[in-house]
Amino acid sequence: MENLFYKISEHVFGLLKEGEKLTLSFGGEESQFIRFNGAKVRQTGFVKDAGIGVELIFNNRKNNGGITFTGDLETDVTNTTAELKRMRDEIVQLPEDPYIIMPGNAGSSREDHRGELLSESDAVEKLLSPFVGVDMAGIWASGRLYRGNANSEGQKHWFATDTFSLDYSLITPSEKMVKATFAGTRWNDDDYNRFVADSIKKLDIMSLPPKKIEPGEYRTFIASSGVSNFLGMFSWGGVSEAAIQQGESAFCKMRNENLTLSPLFSFSEDFRTGTVPRFNGHGEVAPEILSLIDKGKLVNTLISSRTAREYNKESNFASGGEGLRSAVMAGGTLKEEDVLKTLGTGVYLSNLHYLNWSDQIGGRITGMTRYACFWVEDGKIVAPIENMRFDDSLYRFFGPNLEAVTEQVLMNPEVETYEGRALGGIHSPGILLSSFSLTL
Amino acid sequence: MNTSDLKKLLDGISVNADWIGLREVRESTSYRIIRDDKPQANHRDETHGIMVEVLVDGQFGYYGVNSADPAMIQMAAEKAAEQAKLASKFAVHRFTEEVRPMAKGVYRSPFEKYTDAISPGDLNDLLLKACAQLKVSDKVISRTALARIVETQLAYVSTNGSDVDQKFLIISSDYTATAQDGPIIQKRTDHGLLARSYQMGMEMFDEADVMIRSRKIAEQAVELLSAEECPTGKMSMVLAPDQMMLQIHESVGHALEIDRILGDERNYAGWSFVRLNDFGKLKYGSDIMNITYDPTIPNQHASYAFDDGGMAAKKEFIIKNGLLLRGLGGKESQVRSDVQGVANFRASSWNRAPIDRMANLNLEPGDSSFDEIIGSVDRGVYMESNRSWSIDDYRNKFQFGCEYGKLIENGKLTKTVKNPNYRAITTPFWNSLKMVGNPDTFEVFGTPYCGKGEPNQVIRVGHASPVALFENIEIFGGA
Numbered sequence: 001m002e003n004l005f006y007k008i009s010e011h012v013f014g015l016l017k018e019g020e021k022l023t024l025s026f027g028g029e030e031s032q033f034i035r036f037n038g039a040k041v042r043q044t045g046f047v048k049d050a051g052i053g054v055e056l057i058f059n060n061r062k063n064n065g066g067i068t069f070t071g072d073l074e075t076d077v078t079n080t081t082a083e084l085k086r087m088r089d090e091i092v093q094l095p096e097d098p099y100i101i102m103p104g105n106a107g108s109s110r111e112d113h114r115g116e117l118l119s120e121s122d123a124v125e126k127l128l129s130p131f132v133g134v135d136m137a138g139i140w141a142s143g144r145l146y147r148g149n150a151n152s153e154g155q156k157h158w159f160a161t162d163t164f165s166l167d168y169s170l171i172t173p174s175e176k177m178v179k180a181t182f183a184g185t186r187w188n189d190d191d192y193n194r195f196v197a198d199s200i201k202k203l204d205i206m207s208l209p210p211k212k213i214e215p216g217e218y219r220t221f222i223a224s225s226g227v228s229n230f231l232g233m234f235s236w237g238g239v240s241e242a243a244i245q246q247g248e249s250a251f252c253k254m255r256n257e258n259l260t261l262s263p264l265f266s267f268s269e270d271f272r273t274g275t276v277p278r279f280n281g282h283g284e285v286a287p288e289i290l291s292l293i294d295k296g297k298l299v300n301t302l303i304s305s306r307t308a309r310e311y312n313k314e315s316n317f318a319s320g321g322e323g324l325r326s327a328v329m330a331g332g333t334l335k336e337e338d339v340l341k342t343l344g345t346g347v348y349l350s351n352l353h354y355l356n357w358s359d360q361i362g363g364r365i366t367g368m369t370r371y372a373c374f375w376v377e378d379g380k381i382v383a384p385i386e387n388m389r390f391d392d393s394l395y396r397f398f399g400p401n402l403e404a405v406t407e408q409v410l411m412n413p414e415v416e417t418y419e420g421r422a423l424g425g426i427h428s429p430g431i432l433l434s435s436f437s438l439t440l
Numbered sequence: 441m442n443t444s445d446l447k448k449l450l451d452g453i454s455v456n457a458d459w460i461g462l463r464e465v466r467e468s469t470s471y472r473i474i475r476d477d478k479p480q481a482n483h484r485d486e487t488h489g490i491m492v493e494v495l496v497d498g499q500f501g502y503y504g505v506n507s508a509d510p511a512m513i514q515m516a517a518e519k520a521a522e523q524a525k526l527a528s529k530f531a532v533h534r535f536t537e538e539v540r541p542m543a544k545g546v547y548r549s550p551f552e553k554y555t556d557a558i559s560p561g562d563l564n565d566l567l568l569k570a571c572a573q574l575k576v577s578d579k580v581i582s583r584t585a586l587a588r589i590v591e592t593q594l595a596y597v598s599t600n601g602s603d604v605d606q607k608f609l610i611i612s613s614d615y616t617a618t619a620q621d622g623p624i625i626q627k628r629t630d631h632g633l634l635a636r637s638y639q640m641g642m643e644m645f646d647e648a649d650v651m652i653r654s655r656k657i658a659e660q661a662v663e664l665l666s667a668e669e670c671p672t673g674k675m676s677m678v679l680a681p682d683q684m685m686l687q688i689h690e691s692v693g694h695a696l697e698i699d700r701i702l703g704d705e706r707n708y709a710g711w712s713f714v715r716l717n718d719f720g721k722l723k724y725g726s727d728i729m730n731i732t733y734d735p736t737i738p739n740q741h742a743s744y745a746f747d748d749g750g751m752a753a754k755k756e757f758i759i760k761n762g763l764l765l766r767g768l769g770g771k772e773s774q775v776r777s778d779v780q781g782v783a784n785f786r787a788s789s790w791n792r793a794p795i796d797r798m799a800n801l802n803l804e805p806g807d808s809s810f811d812e813i814i815g816s817v818d819r820g821v822y823m824e825s826n827r828s829w830s831i832d833d834y835r836n837k838f839q840f841g842c843e844y845g846k847l848i849e850n851g852k853l854t855k856t857v858k859n860p861n862y863r864a865i866t867t868p869f870w871n872s873l874k875m876v877g878n879p880d881t882f883e884v885f886g887t888p889y890c891g892k893g894e895p896n897q898v899i900r901v902g903h904a905s906p907v908a909l910f911e912n913i914e915i916f917g918g919a
Contacts, residue, residue, distance in 0.1 A: 033895050034527070037704045041527040045502030046519055047791045047895075049489065066485035070507045090482070093561025095568065097479045124527050137706040139894035167894075169707040177706070246475075246582040247618045247625040257623060353710070356830040358841055359859055361625045362919025366839045368832040370710075389830075389837045389863065393919055417895035440837045440863050440914075 001028065001050070001146050002112075002158050004073055008052065009150040011077050012084055016152055022084075023103045025053035025281050026148030028069060029420050032120050034140040036168065039131040041124060049420060050146065052080060053281065056087045062100050063091040101282060101305040103151035109279065115162030115185030117142050126189065127166060130196040134203070138168025141421055149283040157285075159277035161185065161423070166192075167415040169371070170199060176206035176384050179225070179351050179371040183413040183425075202372060211375045211383040213438070219346030220436035221339055221376075222397075226352040228412040228426040230365065230394065231267060231327050237360050239292055240322035241301040245311050250363040250394060254298040259395060261296035262402035268292055269302070270328040273411075276424035280304075284317035286325075296399075328427040332405025341379040342404060342432060347388075348374040348381065358391055366391040366439075389440035397433050406430040443595045443605050445508075449490070450597050452510050455521045459495035459537045461598035463748060464488075464508070465790035472560070472587040474567040480584070482560065489790035492516040496524035498534030504791035532776070537600055539771040543750035547606040550738055551641030555589055555609070558642045563587055566645055573654035574617045577662045581620045585654070587645065588612040588634065588888070602750050610741065610900065611644045612637040612888060617658035619665050626664035626858060628657045628843055631682035632826040637886040637900065638739045660844055663856055670845050670860040670917035676820030676874075677862055677913040678813055681883035683842050684803060684905035686826040689890070691866045692724075692731055693798040693901070695835035696758060697892075698769025698777050704795070708894050710833025713866065714764070719779050722764040725870030730804035731759040733768065733782040734904075740800045741886025741902030748794040751783035758782075758801070762871070769796045788897035795893045800902040806876025813875045813909050815851040821915050822846040822853060823860045839863040859918030869910065877906030 005026045016022055028050025035043040050069035055062065065083045070076055118126060120142075127140055142164035149157040165183035180199040182192055222230075234250075243249035253259045269290045271278045278285045284305060292300050302318035319325060334342060353370035369388050374381045393399075406429040413425040450462050466488040473480040489506040494517055501524025503516035528534075558566070567585040574583035590610040597603055612634045618627045630636055630653055638644065679687060695712045699705060702716075714722065735743045735753040746752055749770045758766050769777065770785025773796050787794040814822070828841030845860030846853045864872075886902035 031895075032523075035704070035894050037532050037702070037706070040532045041499065041530045042532045042704050043500065043502070043793050043795075044523050044527045045493075045504070045793060046516070046523070047504040048516075049504065049506050049791050051485075051487065053485075062479070062482070064481065064483040066483075066487075068486065068488045068506050070509070072507065072509065075507075086484075090560045093559060093564070094482050095474075095479050095564055099478065121522070121526060124530055128530055137703060139707065141895065167707060171703075171706060175711070179707075247620050248582070248627070252625065253623070353833055354830045356828050358828050358830075358839060358861060359918040360828075364919045366828070366830045368830070368837065370833055387832055387834075387837070389832065389839060391839065418891065418898055421895075440839070440865075 002148065004071065004076065005148050006150060006156065007073060008076050008080050012080050013152045015081065015084060019058055021057040021103050021152050023055040023151040023282060026146060027051055027420060028146040029143060031141055031143040031421055032123060034123060034127065037137045039128060039134060039136040054080065054083055054087065056084065056091055057100055057102065058091050060096040060100060061091050061094045062097050063087045063094060099306050099309045101309065103153050103282065105153040105155040106285065108156040110158045111277065113161035113185060116187050117162050117164055118187040130193050134200055135171040136168050137171065138166060140166045141417060145421055145423060147277050149279055151283055155283050157277065157279040157283050165413055165415050170203050172203055172206050174207065176210065177371050178202045178206060181413055181415060205381060206372060206384050208383045210386050212386045213375060213388065215439050217435045217437055219343060220433045221343045221348045221430060222433065223350045223430045224410040224428045225412055226349050227329065227428040227431055229352045229355050231324065231329060231426050231428055233355055233365055235323035237357065239302045239324060241303040241311065241313060242307040242322055244301060250357065250360050251298060252361055253363060253395065261293060261398045262400065263295040264332055264402050264405050265296050265398045266294050266330040268328055269324060269326055271326050273326055273328065273427065276326050280317055280319045286317045290316055326424055329409065329429060331407050331409040331429040334404040334406045334432060336406060336408050339406065339430065340376055340381065343376050344379060345377045347385060348376050363394040364391060365394060388438040390437060391439045392437040397436060401433045401435050402431055403434045404432040443597055443603050446595050446597045449508065449510060449513050450599065453514055453517045455494060455517045457494040457496050457521050459540060459599055460517060461493045461540060461596065461602065463491040463790060464595045465592065467590065467592040467789065470589045472563050472567055473584060474564065474571045475584045476582060477568060477571050479564065487789060491787065491790045492520055494521045494524055495535060495537065496521050497528035499524045499528035499531045500535060501527065502793050535772065539749060539775055540598060540600065541750045541771065542601045543746045543752065544603045545745050547745035549607065549609040549639035551609050553642040555591065555642060558645060563645065566647060566650060570615050570650050570654045573651050574615060574658040576655060576658040579619045579621055579662050579665060580617050580658055582618040584616040586614045596750065604746050604750065606744055608639060609641055610637060611640050613644055615654045615657050617661040619661040621665040624665050626661055628661040628664065629825060630657055631885060634888055635682050635685060635885040637741045637888055639741060639743055640739045664844065664858045667856040667858040670821060670857040670915065672916040674912050674914055676817045676848065677910045677915060678817065678820060678822040678848065679908050680824040681905045681907060682825050682885055683823050684908055685885040685903035686829055686840060688801055688803055688903045688905060689798065689901065690829060690831045691835060691838055691869065693768065693801045695866065696768045697796040698767040698773035698779055698781055699796040701767065702773065702776055705892065709892055713834045713836050716777050716779055719764055719767060723762050723871065724759050724764045724867060725762045726873040727762050728806050728876045729759055729762045729870055729873050730757065732757055732802050732804055733784065734800050734802050737800065737884060737904060740884050740904060742799040742900050747783040747785045748787050749785035751785065753783040756782050768798060770794065786899060788899045792895060792897045795897065797892065797899050798890065798901045802903060803905040803908065805879045805882045805906045807878050808875045809878055810881050810907055813877060813907055814848055814853055816875060817848040817909065818850060820848040821857060821860055822848055836865050838866065860915065861917065862913050862915045864913055872911045872913065873908060874911045875909040877908065881907040
């Protein structure tokens with residue numbers, strides 16, 4: 001794959017005319033998917049997919065294209081050459097773009113992570129074997145992922161890795177659910193069976209009669225997974241410098257009104273986790289660590305080179321969309337064994353669902369509680385709760401209402417597959433809130 | 441590749457299977473975006489591949505492959521068959537060829553002007569003019585004009601004689617203005633995020649129409665800066681068709697997808713409060729609620745002749761006079777559930793297996809004029825254009841927000857209000873439907889961004905609706 005991509009790149013770079021600059025990017029996957037319902041197979045198959053992105057710059061104009069990569073060198077060279085011709089024909093018609101980022105050469109990189117994946121032919125049987133007598137729905141995704149980049153200035157980056165994930169829900173007869181994700185790069189039968197057995201044990205407590213709670217303000221603990229949902233929202237009109245500049249960010253209040261959050265809240269982009277490539281679509285390499293909020297104060301935003309040029313800022317080589325790629329929230333001092341005792345009486349939320357800004361500029365987020373969520377009294381879990389809608393502001397739950405942060409920071413792997421299998425995940429602790437607004 | 445070439449590929453496959461289907465998709469998506477008078481994107485992506493699907497021992501297996509090379513197709517079929525055989529011992533349901541009915545036919549999107557009627561340069565010029573038009577005040581801090589053009593060729597052949605050729609031309613546009621006055625920031629779009637998505641041609645980009653739209657959008661963004669906050673309380677609510685689109689989509693469409701009711705989606709988007717024995721019995725809404733699956737409205741976003749399982753598409757009542765009659769499920773869901781469905785077994789592209797999707801799902805017009813609806817309200821809020829949406833995994837408790845509101849006082853639209861939001865529970869909400877607008881108030885919208893499925897799929901849907909009045913709804917404003 002890597003060699004083919006570079007051969008195609010060399011060919012089309014050789015076709016360039018004076019004044020033309022070209023960047024090629026590559027993304028691909030070879031995946032096995034198995035979808036489960038009722039601990040049985042609903043759908044199963046494979047996807048072999050890859051694409052080449054093309055960015056042509058000429059005479060202060062920019063044009064982007066993208067074609068399917070077939071893996072046949074002759075076909076792919078022909079298709080890429082044809083795409084270059086189409087873009088050349090078009091680019092002369094386009095308006096000048098004052099914010100173009102010319103490709104450079106700041107050095108090349110190569111990472112190839114070989115894992116140990118479960119054999120495709122064993123997958124169905126091995127994955128289902130521990131779910132005896134349990135209702136399980138979920139998705140298995142496994143295989144190799146590729147990312148690449150090359151430009152006409154000679155810079156090259158390649159990243160490949162093997163990954164797998166079984167993202168699943170366990171369901172009791174009374175329709176209470178537990179969520180779990182077994183993910184990694186090296187499959188181990190014993191680890192898997194132990195992980196599943198632990199998740200099945202959690203169903204016991206879900207079998208207790210559920211408690212219906214009324215809308216209102218509650219002392220609340222939100223576990224790592226739920227906190228990762230909040231951090232994920234910051235990729236959508238949060239940490240982006242362009243979004244702040246264009247009045248489309250919940251962080252505008254921090255920038256424009258100097259609002260600060262709790263000193264207990266810090267988070268950063270941290271590529272030391274090694275689960276995602278540090279290079280972006282232009283082949284620019286992000287800093288290893290970039291603090292975004294430090295002890296409640298907005299200290300950096302994600303700034304792409306294009307945004308930097310437009311707003312006279314310094315680029316930190318964010319992706320084009322200025323979203324989080326490797327978010328890590330700092331842990332605190334609350335020990336796991338003290339969570340229930342410190343919560344006292346209130347709600348314990350393991351997972352959240354379907355978050356959206358209900359007032360983006362105000363920083364308010366709505367969503368649902370989901371899966372293992374409990375009513376806690378005097379430090380003891382009493383019952384699962386009926387799902388509730390919440391509607392609250394990050395300026396409250398990451399602000400004055402943030403009472404404690406857990407010491408333990410967990411990795412929440414990214415299992416999204418809309419544009420192909422995603423990489424990485426969000427590292428987050430749990431948070432204890434003095435008050436959280438449940439509304440329906 | 442035409443369907444005769446695809447049939448040759450099919451004929452060349454040698455595997456031991458009860459049924460084989462090939463679905464080829466070639467799709468190009470172009471974005472032209474001007475922001476603040478500068479080009480933000482001129483981007484065209486093309487994807488092309490073939491989904492090889494085989495049925496072995498009652499289980500389907502698939503292999504989506506980015507090549508039309510006969511050797512690759514043979515490899516894909518072998519791997520799909522092997523996987524299907526391995527999985528068949530653990531299958532949710534033992535399927536037969538019955539769920540892939542023989543389909544033959546052709547579909548073409550209706551359009552007046554093909555994509556070459558406006559050159560990329562001329563389209564950029566038009567968007568530049570729209571962007572300039574959006575600058576109605578210094579308070580407008582950001583402006584965007586966007587055109588999206590999608591061309592899809594979908595061919596499908598199978599060993600039981602299917603031969604389907606469908607071509608789609610889809611155009612979306614949007615013009616957005618964000619205005620700011622101190623800490624107050626308000627945004628207005630052209631009926632919500634890409635809600636103006638249609639099967640049509642470049643006739644969408646009529647300059648006079650684009651200029652009128654752009655000016656109104658920007659003026660309303662500025663107007664919202666000095667508007668009062670939406671009031672809080674239980675009161676009447678009138679929703680414009682561009683918000684009814686979202687309301688139908690989230691609280692009717694997803695809840696009635698049969699694969700969701702069967703539990704396929706429980707690990708992702710969720711389940712449904714609707715159960716299989718609710719069909720024919722559940723009073724979903726008031727007597728004036730009539731919901732149809734309708735592939736027959738010209739230009740609607742998700743019209744087609746056949747779904748990706750080969751079922752022919754035709755208009756069906758899903759809810760009639762408030763009573764739930766039929767689910768949204770293709771042949772696989774129909775045989776699993778024994779519930780009547782529709783032709784909505786669809787995949788987002790060649791690299792995904794089909795699942796139950798919404799397609800065009802509409803609220804049928806009633807007989808009230810817009811003035812009659814507003815005139816019947818003592819106190820309430822009229823809302824336009826979705827900007828926020830969230831609903832629970834059973835499709836019960838929802839909260840939606842809109843860009844633009846107007847107070848209704850004593851039967852008249854009065855002050856503009858900002859940040860209008862509302863929350864409710866699905867069946868009580870639809871049973872509070874008091875008046876439905878007549879055909880004069882009926883408008884057609886769509887979205888390219890409906891997400892569902894594992895692996896995830898984003899697909900286009902269409903929703904048309906008249907204006908509608910709901911009583912006693914919990915309404916509130918911003919932070």
